[in-house]
Amino acid sequence: MPTFIIRRLLQSLLVMLVVSLIAFALFRFVGDPVHQMVGLETGIEERARIRWELGLNDPVIVQFARFAWNALHLSFGNSYQFKKPVIELITERFPATIELSVVSALLAITLGIPMGVYAAIHRSSWLSALFLILSLVGVSLPIFVLGILLILVFSVTLGWLPSFGRGDVVDLGYWATGLLTTSGLKAIVLPATTLALFQMALIVRLVRAEMSEILRSDYIKFARARGLRPATVYFGHALRNALLPVITITGLQFGSIIAFAIVTETVFQWPGMGLLFLKAVQNADIPIMSAYLLLVSLIFVSINFAVDMLYAAVDPRIRIDVRTG
Amino acid sequence: MIARFILVALALILGSVAVWAQATTFRFAFQGDLKSLDPYSLNETFTHGVLGNVYEGLTKRGPNLEIIPGLAERWETIEPTRWRFYLRKGVKFHNGEEFTADDVVFSAERVHATGSDVKTRLPADAKVVKIDDYTVDFVLTSPNPILNSEWDTWYILSKKWAEANNSVLPQPTAGQQTSYAALHANGTGPFIITEHQAGVRTVFKPNRNWWGKPEHNFDEVVFTTIANDATRVAALLAGDVDWIDPVPLQDVARVNSNPTTQVLAGPELRTIFLGFDQQRDELKNSSVKGKNPFKDVRVRKAIYQAIDVEAIKSRIMHNMATPSALLISPLLFSRANEFKRWPYDPEAAKTLLAEAGYPSGFEVEMDCPNDRYVNDEAICQAITAMLARIGVKIRLNAQPKAKYFAKVTASGGYDTSFYLLGWTPNSLESRNILVNIVGCRDGKGGGQYNLGGYCNQQVEELSRRILAELDPARRDDLIAEAFRIVHEDVSNVPLHQQSLAWGTSKSVKVVQRADNQILFYWFKKESGMK
Numbered sequence: 001m002p003t004f005i006i007r008r009l010l011q012s013l014l015v016m017l018v019v020s021l022i023a024f025a026l027f028r029f030v031g032d033p034v035h036q037m038v039g040l041e042t043g044i045e046e047r048a049r050i051r052w053e054l055g056l057n058d059p060v061i062v063q064f065a066r067f068a069w070n071a072l073h074l075s076f077g078n079s080y081q082f083k084k085p086v087i088e089l090i091t092e093r094f095p096a097t098i099e100l101s102v103v104s105a106l107l108a109i110t111l112g113i114p115m116g117v118y119a120a121i122h123r124s125s126w127l128s129a130l131f132l133i134l135s136l137v138g139v140s141l142p143i144f145v146l147g148i149l150l151i152l153v154f155s156v157t158l159g160w161l162p163s164f165g166r167g168d169v170v171d172l173g174y175w176a177t178g179l180l181t182t183s184g185l186k187a188i189v190l191p192a193t194t195l196a197l198f199q200m201a202l203i204v205r206l207v208r209a210e211m212s213e214i215l216r217s218d219y220i221k222f223a224r225a226r227g228l229r230p231a232t233v234y235f236g237h238a239l240r241n242a243l244l245p246v247i248t249i250t251g252l253q254f255g256s257i258i259a260f261a262i263v264t265e266t267v268f269q270w271p272g273m274g275l276l277f278l279k280a281v282q283n284a285d286i287p288i289m290s291a292y293l294l295l296v297s298l299i300f301v302s303i304n305f306a307v308d309m310l311y312a313a314v315d316p317r318i319r320i321d322v323r324t325g
Numbered sequence: 326m327i328a329r330f331i332l333v334a335l336a337l338i339l340g341s342v343a344v345w346a347q348a349t350t351f352r353f354a355f356q357g358d359l360k361s362l363d364p365y366s367l368n369e370t371f372t373h374g375v376l377g378n379v380y381e382g383l384t385k386r387g388p389n390l391e392i393i394p395g396l397a398e399r400w401e402t403i404e405p406t407r408w409r410f411y412l413r414k415g416v417k418f419h420n421g422e423e424f425t426a427d428d429v430v431f432s433a434e435r436v437h438a439t440g441s442d443v444k445t446r447l448p449a450d451a452k453v454v455k456i457d458d459y460t461v462d463f464v465l466t467s468p469n470p471i472l473n474s475e476w477d478t479w480y481i482l483s484k485k486w487a488e489a490n491n492s493v494l495p496q497p498t499a500g501q502q503t504s505y506a507a508l509h510a511n512g513t514g515p516f517i518i519t520e521h522q523a524g525v526r527t528v529f530k531p532n533r534n535w536w537g538k539p540e541h542n543f544d545e546v547v548f549t550t551i552a553n554d555a556t557r558v559a560a561l562l563a564g565d566v567d568w569i570d571p572v573p574l575q576d577v578a579r580v581n582s583n584p585t586t587q588v589l590a591g592p593e594l595r596t597i598f599l600g601f602d603q604q605r606d607e608l609k610n611s612s613v614k615g616k617n618p619f620k621d622v623r624v625r626k627a628i629y630q631a632i633d634v635e636a637i638k639s640r641i642m643h644n645m646a647t648p649s650a651l652l653i654s655p656l657l658f659s660r661a662n663e664f665k666r667w668p669y670d671p672e673a674a675k676t677l678l679a680e681a682g683y684p685s686g687f688e689v690e691m692d693c694p695n696d697r698y699v700n701d702e703a704i705c706q707a708i709t710a711m712l713a714r715i716g717v718k719i720r721l722n723a724q725p726k727a728k729y730f731a732k733v734t735a736s737g738g739y740d741t742s743f744y745l746l747g748w749t750p751n752s753l754e755s756r757n758i759l760v761n762i763v764g765c766r767d768g769k770g771g772g773q774y775n776l777g778g779y780c781n782q783q784v785e786e787l788s789r790r791i792l793a794e795l796d797p798a799r800r801d802d803l804i805a806e807a808f809r810i811v812h813e814d815v816s817n818v819p820l821h822q823q824s825l826a827w828g829t830s831k832s833v834k835v836v837q838r839a840d841n842q843i844l845f846y847w848f849k850k851e852s853g854m855k
Contacts, residue, residue, distance in 0.1 A: 041761070269549070282725065
């Protein structure tokens with residue numbers, strides 16, 4: 001088991017190194033950060049001086065080595081645009097993205113699982129068909145179209161919910177949460193729904209497929225024959241077994257939710273890391289871009305690592321294979 | 326019985342108190358961010374406009390861009406090279422410090438300090454001398470009639486505050502530290518910044534100790550960035566914000582037809598124009614080998630006359646543009662109406678091309694930004710189509726501004742044969758154009774945005790005389806002569822001035838200035854509180 005852990009750790013580190021190398025190579029082509037940092041009438045010598053100060057004239061290897069060394073010390077430099085340490089900017093925006101991702105994931109799960117169960121039990125009812133169509137819509141409509149539609153209906157026409165932003169936040173020291181104020185709760189509804197709808201597709205269909213298969217198995221037949229109530233059969237036995245793949249998928253999806261949140265954050269002007277990243281790309285703000293890419297790859301790598309560890313812990317067959325293999 | 330009476334009375338009192346205590350809030354949204362609160366660190370219209378509510382300069386500009394007194398009550402030129410400014414007394418910074426001549430001297434030094442992006446505000450060799458606590462002299466090496474033309478965005482900082490907070494230089498020396506002045510503001514203006522989260526939101530409250538008489542009626546002003554066009558318009562329509570800029574052209578009709586909102590579309594100062602590489606002997610990106618077709622004035626004129634600016638105005642710009650004959654807005658040059666565009670005439674253009682030796686045209690690459698000016702890429706695509714009709718085949722290279730400017734400016738080696746650019750003269754007068762856009766690239770700072778390298782010694786000579794000319798009428802004569810030469814030479818193809826597109830709620834009375842600065846100390850919210 002320990003060799004397994006160490007091997008996976010080393011693999012994770014390798015992935016992060018490769019990601020940062022690729023990202024760094026890409027940054028040569030994003031445009032001129034100095035031009036984005038100064039006004040139009042700034043003189044040529046001034047621009048050259050800034051370029052020299054930022055170390056943009058050094059060879060790529062030197063720049064990368066400097067970057068990697070600083071990254072190990074968790075120092076990513078100052079943002080070109082805001083002239084603030086990148087770490088501060090990211091930690092400021094981190095709570096917003098995480099809250100949005102978690103709320104949307106919870107929403108997707110709490111709505112998706114019952115829908116999937118119903119669709120599995122009553123396979124040919126019209127309500128099941130409706131659920132399946134809804135999930136298809138959620139995954140095929142682009143997020144920005146969905147977001148704007150929701151804004152149009154709920155903000156502009158009905159005026160029930162705010163059209164952008166996060167509302168008022170309560171500062172709890174390290175974490176600024178929007179979930180403790182009414183305006184914050186109202187503001188999270190539309191973005192979380194947008195993000196949840198596309199996750200729901202996978203959950204509904206996965207639960208339905210797994211449940212249908214399990215409902216045909218022998219032990220369910222015996223449980224029904226024993227006279228157990230339907231609720232116990234469906235939720236106590238069938239669903240519990242159906243959930244394992246769902247948890248795996250949702251866990252792995254969580255990483256990509258944080259990535260897809262970029263589009264949602266742009267549409268709703270949600271002050272999270274995704275929006276920060278998009279602005280950084282438009283303005284060739286390389287420190288923010290590199291820090292964000294490293295952070296996202298760290299999240300993906302750790303989630304995958306955690307899921308692998310959980311697998312080995314939960315499923316004895318994997319544990320045995322590892323010991324012999 | 327009495328208890329109920331008291332209860333009702335209390336309710337009424339509390340109710341009226343609540344109504345009375347409701348704050349008048351003005352909320353506005355822009356597509357970009359307020360990146361820094363330090364007015365010296367970035368020379369950008371939006372930043373300067375918003376900070377113009379918090380900071381002030383010695384002189385300001387009024388609603389029609391006329392120069393008016395600011396922190397200086399009056400001024401005079403004692404000698405042609407010596408200007409004396411008499412400062413306003415009794416002005417306090419937001420932190421309570423008195424405003425004196427020391428602050429002016431300090432701010433003048435800061436203009437040319439490391440990290441300052443506003444170096445054009447003052448000539449580098451000007452000396453600032455304190456005469457007494459409320460009088461300052463500016464001593465120049467040569468006469469400069471437009472000394473204070475850019476001072477409405479040269480803001481005065483408090484010397485004591487800057488020294489106490491490590492903000493003497495606009496840029497922190499070691500790259501790791503955050504600049505205090507970038508995150509906190511301490512000005513003399515009618516508003517105080519109480520909260521600032523860069524890239525997210527900024528909150529302003531009125532400065533109750535301001536020296537002037539407030540024309541606004543706000544208790545609070547909130548700025549948020551909304552980068553997405555559709556969301557910004559939705560926020561205005563939903564009433565979540567009172568003012569947005571810009572309204573995408575295709576949404577102007579929608580905002581106007583909505584009963585509670587409208588679009589203010591006054592003229593803007595920015596002129597959009599085309600430029601040609603006139604310096605290289607062979608164009609970098611064209612099908613013509615061995616010579617440069619753009620060095621021939623007939624080719625340039627042919628291209629000028631092949632472009633139908635009226636069609637661009639009505640089809641691409643939804644009539645929100647003013648075709649221009651000059652490289653400057655008519656609002657900034659009183660004699661602009663003496664100039665007329667070369668007529669739109671594709672037949673004449675084809676004849677000119679044939680005369681110049683290109684009867685079947687040629688191919689050339691055009692560089693264009695796609696996220697910098699209003700409908701910039703669409704304009705370039707229209708031009709591509711129009712030039713195809715006279716045989717000039719354009720390979721359009723449209724890029725985001727970060728990449729476009731990296732390529733076509735000095736840092737990219739002026740790598741362009743044919744390009745589109747927009748320009749607003751910072752000093753709001755014509756010499757800026759003669760120096761930056763059509764001035765020779767002499768390595769001494771001239772022609773920085775003369776991406777094509779056009780150079781005419783007569784224009785240079787006129788530009789030198791204009792710098793020293795103190796009589797406004799003779800100055801305008803010289804400018805007109807220079808523009809005439811530039812027009813005959815077809816140094817560039819001016820297209821139009823964009824229109825501003827401010828979307829506002831009808832309950833807010835705003836003042837729209839052609840330089841697109843949002844000075845909300847002139848705005849008022851009417852009828853009803855929200």
